[in-house]
């Protein structure tokens with residue numbers, strides 16, 4: 063009876079050990095979780111330029127291009143170029 067108990071305990075330990083090992087192996091085999099989709103929408107690539115007068119940064123599409131550089135507004139363009 064005593065030996066049966068020891069045998070049963072050994073089997074249980076081996077079974078638990080193998081179960082643990084198998085689960086850790088499948089964890090390794092499993093591909094890494096796909097990264098969550100970036101919630102921040104990617105803005106279309108626009109060139110950012112700095113105003114020659116006040117150095118404010120703005121998209122090139124909104125900038126005024128003068129003879130001596132780019133400006134944030136017509137007022138700054140006139141201020142710089144007269």
Ligand SMILES: [Zn+2]
Nearest residue numbers: 113116134138
């Ligand atoms: Zn400016």
